[in-house]
Structures are given as structure tokens and as C-alpha cells.
Amino acid sequence: MSRIQWQRFLWSHRATISSRQSPCRTPIARVPTVRAAFSTSARRELMEMTGFSDEQLTVREAISNICSKFPNTYWQERDQQEKDPKEFHAALAKDGWLGIALPESLGGAGLGISEATMMMQTITQSGAGMAGAQAIHANVYATQPLAKFGTQEQLETTIPNIINGTWRTCFGVTEPNTGLDTLRLKTLATKTADGYSVSGQKIWITCAQVASKMILLARTTPLEEVQKATEGLSLFCIDIDRSHRGLDLRKIKKMGGRAVDANEVFFDHYDIPTASLIGQENQGFKIILHGMNAERCLLAGEALGLGYAALEKASQYAKERVVFGRPIGQNQGVAHPLADAYMKLEAAKLATYHAARLYDTNDGSVPFHSIGVACNSAKYLAAEAAFTACERAVLAHGGMGYAMEYDVERYLRECLVPRIAPVSREMILNYVSEKVLELPRSY
Numbered sequence: 480m481s482r483i484q485w486q487r488f489l490w491s492h493r494a495t496i497s498s499r500q501s502p503c504r505t506p507i508a509r510v511p512t513v514r515a516a517f518s519t520s521a522r523r524e525l526m527e528m529t530g531f532s533d534e535q536l537t538v539r540e541a542i543s544n545i546c547s548k549f550p551n552t553y554w555q556e557r558d559q560q561e562k563d564p565k566e567f568h569a570a571l572a573k574d575g576w577l578g579i580a581l582p583e584s585l586g587g588a589g590l591g592i593s594e595a596t597m598m599m600q601t602i603t604q605s606g607a608g609m610a611g612a613q614a615i616h617a618n619v620y621a622t623q624p625l626a627k628f629g630t631q632e633q634l635e636t637t638i639p640n641i642i643n644g645t646w647r648t649c650f651g652v653t654e655p656n657t658g659l660d661t662l663r664l665k666t667l668a669t670k671t672a673d674g675y676s677v678s679g680q681k682i683w684i685t686c687a688q689v690a691s692k693m694i695l696l697a698r699t700t701p702l703e704e705v706q707k708a709t710e711g712l713s714l715f716c717i718d719i720d721r722s723h724r725g726l727d728l729r730k731i732k733k734m735g736g737r738a739v740d741a742n743e744v745f746f747d748h749y750d751i752p753t754a755s756l757i758g759q760e761n762q763g764f765k766i767i768l769h770g771m772n773a774e775r776c777l778l779a780g781e782a783l784g785l786g787y788a789a790l791e792k793a794s795q796y797a798k799e800r801v802v803f804g805r806p807i808g809q810n811q812g813v814a815h816p817l818a819d820a821y822m823k824l825e826a827a828k829l830a831t832y833h834a835a836r837l838y839d840t841n842d843g844s845v846p847f848h849s850i851g852v853a854c855n856s857a858k859y860l861a862a863e864a865a866f867t868a869c870e871r872a873v874l875a876h877g878g879m880g881y882a883m884e885y886d887v888e889r890y891l892r893e894c895l896v897p898r899i900a901p902v903s904r905e906m907i908l909n910y911v912s913e914k915v916l917e918l919p920r921s922y
């Protein structure tokens with residue numbers, strides 16, 4: 480969706496969201512209520528809608544419309560059959576949503592992470608869960624460093640083909656032997672006459688089976704030869720060419736989000752051209768850092784959506800299920816844990832959209848440190864709030880919480896992902912301990 484298409488779209492939706500006054504990125508606390516305007520849509524939102532911008536609400540409405548064509552039964556089936564939700568990816572690509580946070584000059588909508596976070600939240604909340612989010616996440620996020628540092632060819636060919644859905648991409652950072660210690664990763668890209676030869680191993684690479692591109696982080700200078708561990712890494716946008724010698728993908732059987740594949744990826748002297756380098760050689764870590772805070776916000780939004788979806792199911796069930804002659808929700812033992820989960824989600828929501836707004840400010844007025852703390856805190860809080868909501872939703876359903884048909888078991892399985900990836904809870908606690916509390920580094 481180009482900026483012009485986006486403006487037309489926004490304009491055509493003014494009638495239904497007309498009384499909102501706030502421009503994009505106005506602080507949530509300062510915006511007058513918009514709930515009355517938004518409640519023209521049939522369903523009442525469980526999430527408090529006050530304070531979102533016109534753009535965020537329009538994104539929510541449009542994405543909800545697309546998601547409504549993919550009901551819970553679609554995701555149940557995809558999860559059970561481990562079948563890629565390619566129709567869902569195609570539906571979002573068709574309307575240009577994969578380019579939501581890319582510049583207009585590259586065919587994107589030119590919106591920010593505040594709107595992209597809302598898009599990801601709306602996807603998970605629709606019932607698509609993490610599977611729906613992961614089917615498109617890398618295409619939205621991994622294109623960010625490409626857009627900022629890519630070559631003319633990458634900007635003119637790769638990005639448009641990712642936005643229009645012809646090519647899907649995945650993100651290759653994690654390695655089995657180094658884990659969260661990213662700077663020690665061992666995959667090596669050695670210079671050849673016309674490019675690089677890649678050898679090494681990646682793990683947990685989501686969507687590698689269906690992707691034609693991978694944004695790959697590899698060492699171009701061995702660790703022993705650099706002064707700082709942050710040096711000597713390079714970022715590449717490579718083809719995933721299964722017919723080519725030296726590349727092997729193996730699917731990992733996993734707990735949740737089974738509709739999307741996760742893989743071990745083996746490189747054995749896999750040749751890539753020089754043109755696949757993104758930005759300057761050996762500057763890959765700096766380039767990747769650029770997008771990390773944005774990804775924290777997207778993950779926070781995804782976690783929130785899952786949490787609200789679970790809570791919605793739980794409160795509905797608690798109203799309808801009658802035991803001992805009254806709805807189970809009339810018991811405080813059922814109601815209070817759900818009310819507490821709601822407040823945790825609402826607090827995490829404020830943290831999430833605050834972080835996204837800081838990220839989008841982008842005029843140098845917000846220190847990088849503040850953005851980092853806000854984005855990491857948001858991801859942590861949203862992931863914890865989602866876990867609380869999903870676990871309590873299962874328990875509120877009693878035995879039926881364990882049945883596929885009620886969806887909450889799927890949400891619980893999936894809500895562990897934002898706690899683990901792309902950075903774990905413990906590493907965020909380490910970061911805040913060190914960078915905010917100024918405590919000695921523990922690792």
C-alpha cells in the first residue's frame with residue numbers, strides 16, 4: 480500500500496472514525512476519548528481504546544477485516560496439520576500491508592512502528608495467534624535494515640517483491656552453540672573471487688522452508704582478529720536456493736505456532752554473490768542494532784494481542800458456563816484472576832505504545848538509551864502479561880481449556896514465544912540491571 484493508497488484508505492474510513500482529533504503519535508495520555516467513535520463497529524473491544532491515533536485505529540479496522548476471513552478453525556487446522564498459512568500471507572501482501580513501516584519511496588505506506596505494532600497486535604488478537612504473526616513478522620521487520628542500508632538493486636528489486644508477497648523472507652541470527660551470546664556466532668562468510676562462501680549453522684529460523692530470501696548475520700572477520708566483538712560481523716540478504724550445493728534445512732518439531740516452520744539451517748561452503756551484502760562489510764552488528772528496538776515493539780504487540788484474545792475467550796466462557804446453579808464468573812475465585820490479568824495487559828499496552836512512540840519520534844530528541852529501555856521493558860511486560868492471561872484463560876475453562884476447539888490451549892502454547900525470543904526475559908532483566916540500575920554486569 481503506497482502512501483497515496485494509504486491516504487485514500489484513511490480518507491474513506493474518516494466517516495466511521497470521524498470524531499477523532501489526534502494526529503499520529505500523539506501521547507496516549509493526552510488524546511481525548513475515541514471509544515465512542517470506534518464503537519461504531521459491531522463488537523465492543525475488551526481493550527481500552529482511548530488514546531490511539533486515527534492511523535492506528537484505521538490499521539486495526541482494516542487488519543481486523545482481513546483477519547475475519549481467517550477464523551479460529553483455519554488456525555486450528557493449520558496448527559494441527561503443520562500447514563503454512565500462505566493464503567493469510569498473500570491476503571496481507573495483496574493489500575500492501577507488508578510494507579506498512581517502509582518508506583513511500585520504496586512502495587511502503589510510510590507509517591511507523593506505532594502502526595506496525597498495532598497491525599501485529601490485531602493479527603494475534605484475531606485468533607491467528609503467533610502463527611499468524613510469525614508468517615509475516617520477518618517480512619515487516621527484516622526489511623527495515625534493508626531499506627536503510629540496502630544497495631540500489633536491493634531497494635528496487637528485493638523490497639518490492641517482499642512487499643507484494645512474491646518473495647518471503649526469514650531472519651538468520653541464532654546459532655545452536657552460541658545462543659544469546661550473538662557476538663560469538665560462528666557462521667563464517669569467507670571472501671571469494673565473486674562473493675562469499677558461507678559455512679556454519681543457524682537454528683530456529685522461522686519460515687525458512689517457505690522463504691526465498693534470508694537476512695543473514697555472519698562473521699566476515701574472525702573473532703580473534705577484531706578489537707571488539709561487535710566488529711567483524713556482516714549482514715547479507717541471500718537467496719535460499721535449495722537446489723544449490725551447500726545448503727540444508729531441517730524442520731524442528733515444536734510446541735506451538737506449528738503452522739509456521741522453524742528450522743535448523745546448515746551452510747557448507749554455500750556461495751553467495753557480493754551483491755548480497757547489506758551496507759558495509761564488518762558493520763553488520765551496528766546495522767542489525769538499528770532494527771532490534773523495533774522488533775521488541777512488534778513482539779510486545781503480538782504478545783498483547785494473544786493475551787487479550789485469551790481473556791476475551793475466558794470472560795465469555797465465565798459468563799456462559801453454569802455450575803452450582805450460577806455462572807462460574809460470579810465466583811471471585813474465577814473473576815479476580817481475570818480482572819488482574821486485564822489490568823496487567825492494560826499496563827503493558829501503555830508501555831508498548833509508549834515505547835513505539837519513542838521509537839518513531841526519530842528526530843534525535845529521545846536518547847537511544849531511553850528508546851532501548853522502553854522497548855525492552857515493553858517486550859518483557861507484554862510477554863509476562865500475555866502469559867498470565869493465557870494461563871488463567873485455560874484454567875477458567877476447566878477441562879475445556881485443554882480442548883483444541885476452545886483455542887485457549889493454542890494461545891497458551893504460543894504465548895511462550897514472546898518470553899523467549901528474540902531475547903529472553905533474563906537478558907532483558909540483565910540489560911535493565913546494568914543500563915538503568917548501573918549494577919555490575921553479571922555475564
Ligand SMILES: Cc1cc2nc3c(=O)[nH]c(=O)nc-3n(C[C@H](O)[C@H](O)[C@H](O)COP(=O)(O)OP(=O)(O)OC[C@H]3O[C@@H](n4cnc5c(N)ncnc54)[C@H](O)[C@@H]3O)c2cc1C
Nearest residue numbers: 650651652653658659683684685899900901903905906922
Ligand atoms: C518459536 C521460535 C522462533 C524463533 N525464530 C527465530 C528466527 O526466525 N530467527 C532467529 O535468528 N532466531 C529465532 N529464534 C531463536 C530465539 O531468538 C532464541 O531462542 C533466543 O534468542 C534464546 O536463545 P537460545 O535459545 O540459544 O537460549 P540460550 O542462550 O541457550 O539461553 C538459555 C536460557 O539461559 C538463559 N541465560 C543465558 N545466559 C544468561 C545470562 N547471562 N544471565 C541470565 N540468563 C541467561 C536465557 O535467558 C535462557 O532462558 C526463535 C526461537 C523460537 C523459540
